[in-house]
Amino acid sequence: MTPGRRLPFVVAHRGASAALPEHTLGAYELALKEGADGLECDVRLTRDGHLVCIHDRTIDRTSDGTGVVSELTLDELKDYDYGEPGCPAPLLAFDELVRLALDWTSRPVKLFVETKHPVRYGALVENTLLACLDKYGIGAPASADHARAVVMSFSPSAVWRVRRSAPLLPTVLLGESARYVGGGAATTVGATAIGPSVKTLRTHPELVDKAAAAGRATYCWTVDEHADVELCRRLGVDWVATNHPGRTKLWLDA
Numbered sequence: 001m002t003p004g005r006r007l008p009f010v011v012a013h014r015g016a017s018a019a020l021p022e023h024t025l026g027a028y029e030l031a032l033k034e035g036a037d038g039l040e041c042d043v044r045l046t047r048d049g050h051l052v053c054i055h056d057r058t059i060d061r062t063s064d065g066t067g068v069v070s071e072l073t074l075d076e077l078k079d080y081d082y083g084e085p086g087c088p089a090p091l092l093a094f095d096e097l098v099r100l101a102l103d104w105t106s107r108p109v110k111l112f113v114e115t116k117h118p119v120r121y122g123a124l125v126e127n128t129l130l131a132c133l134d135k136y137g138i139g140a141p142a143s144a145d146h147a148r149a150v151v152m153s154f155s156p157s158a159v160w161r162v163r164r165s166a167p168l169l170p171t172v173l174l175g176e177s178a179r180y181v182g183g184g185a186a187t188t189v190g191a192t193a194i195g196p197s198v199k200t201l202r203t204h205p206e207l208v209d210k211a212a213a214a215g216r217a218t219y220c221w222t223v224d225e226h227a228d229v230e231l232c233r234r235l236g237v238d239w240v241a242t243n244h245p246g247r248t249k250l251w252l253d254a
Helices: 025-033 094-103 124-135 156-165 178-182 185-189 198-203 206-213 226-235 245-253
Strands: 009-013 038-045 051-053 110-115 149-153 171-175 193-196 217-220 239-242
Touching: 009 025, 009 110, 009 245, 025 038, 025 094, 025 245, 038 094, 038 124, 051 094, 051 124, 094 110, 094 124, 110 124, 124 149, 124 156, 149 156, 156 171, 156 185, 171 178, 171 185, 178 185, 178 193, 178 198, 178 206, 193 198, 193 206, 198 206, 198 226, 206 217, 226 239, 226 245, 239 245
Parallel strands: 009 038, 009 239, 038 110, 110 149, 149 171, 171 193, 193 217, 217 239
Antiparallel strands: 038 051
16 A cells, blocks of 8 residues: 555445345444444335335345335334344344444444435435434534535435535435536535446546546445455545445455
């Protein structure tokens, strides 16, 4: 490693999800032990208005149950197992993840929260998320540099809602198209960072410099291969989301 050279920060994508079931408390605890600088999660609203950490619209893929998240209450969702054979795990409510991150005293850890769209409840997802962050005192940071939470979405309108309601909270406009994340969309909604996939970054490495010139950071997902980690390091990507936080930290520290 070149002395003084800044490394990308490592974000655990759904926790240490290559080792343990995604979006489970165990996966996030392992990510913290492996040195992750940030924890990424997807959030959806239950029928009774609670934020839960889950990627899909339904629980079919990640649990032993079936059903649509927005049509089930928190208690109903908690009746199912979100682990795997030999590794049972309950549903993780977003509040629990916030407390885990804030209680981790070894180093400051950022939360990267993706709101999913389109969804039944629309803007209520962002409104509920911001209220939750406010409850824990992290919804209105003194500056983006000191923020403990970052809100992300593939939906420009979702990013715009967050920017309008919490202007100092960092935001990432996610996308798989270079024209989308590198064009005017991020400017229009006031995103503080762009979020290209690593596939997009391989073919459009210029996105990082263009973002930096516009005063924006770059968050790249999902970076699991050594060559891609090195690409992000070389380009000056600020945050890399990975399913292997421990391994990625080792590669970057080598």
